[in-house]
Amino acid sequence: MPDLADPIQTIHTLQTQALDALLALQHLIDNYTPLHEDRVAALALQIGRRLELDAPRLQALHMAARVHDIGKINIPLDILNKPGKLSEAEFDLIKTHAQTSYEVLNRIDFSLPVADIVHAHHEYIDGSGYPRGLRGDDILLESRILTVADIVESMSEDRPYRKSLGMPAALQEISRLRGIRLDPAAVDACLQLCANEH
Ligand SMILES: [Fe+2]
Numbered sequence: 001m002p003d004l005a006d007p008i009q010t011i012h013t014l015q016t017q018a019l020d021a022l023l024a025l026q027h028l029i030d031n032y033t034p035l036h037e038d039r040v041a042a043l044a045l046q047i048g049r050r051l052e053l054d055a056p057r058l059q060a061l062h063m064a065a066r067v068h069d070i071g072k073i074n075i076p077l078d079i080l081n082k083p084g085k086l087s088e089a090e091f092d093l094i095k096t097h098a099q100t101s102y103e104v105l106n107r108i109d110f111s112l113p114v115a116d117i118v119h120a121h122h123e124y125i126d127g128s129g130y131p132r133g134l135r136g137d138d139i140l141l142e143s144r145i146l147t148v149a150d151i152v153e154s155m156s157e158d159r160p161y162r163k164s165l166g167m168p169a170a171l172q173e174i175s176r177l178r179g180i181r182l183d184p185a186a187v188d189a190c191l192q193l194c195a196n197e198h
């Protein structure tokens with residue numbers, strides 16, 4: 001039971017429980033994605049700390065990252081985990097998850113931009129991302145951090161349909177995309193963090 005004597009703590013507890021419930025549901029359908037989200041959340045938080053985001057922004061970033069792919073619940077697992085190249089129609093279907101995640105999370109009153117951060121986690125600063133083709137500073141910094149963490153985790157860990165490509169390849173890829181698709185400061189922070197660890 002939340003401690004009703006502290007309203008802010010109560011709200012935070014209820015928000016966390018709402019996210020935990022969504023993740024429990026996702027885990028029943030797809031036991032891989034919540035693990036991915038957990039690892040992305042840990043890395044995104046480290047990048048956010050390095051960029052000196054304040055406590056509420058770090059909290060929003062961490063919550064958003066934990067559930068950023070919740071909309072994948074709506075995508076058949078055989079498409080989500082398909083090895084090899086996806087057809088255009090399959091890729092279009094996968095891309096819908098960013099909007100679905102936003103629509104699900106926007107139903108929870110976070111009083112922090114959690115749903116907005118998630119909405120833009122596949123946007124790129126050159127406007128080539130989805131679902132809205134946002135550019136540069138029109139994308140929240142928290143989303144730009146999440147994008148970098150998402151790419152690094154996706155490449156450096158095993159996925160259901162392929163083995164890890166390795167951390168060096170992941171860091172090379174974000175360096176290649178630095179300032180083109182990815183926020184330079186977020187990339188630099190991630191490179192520093194991961195270089196210290198590996
Ligand atoms: Fe995603």
Ligand SMILES: [Fe+2]
Nearest residue numbers: 036068069150
């Ligand atoms: Fe992801």
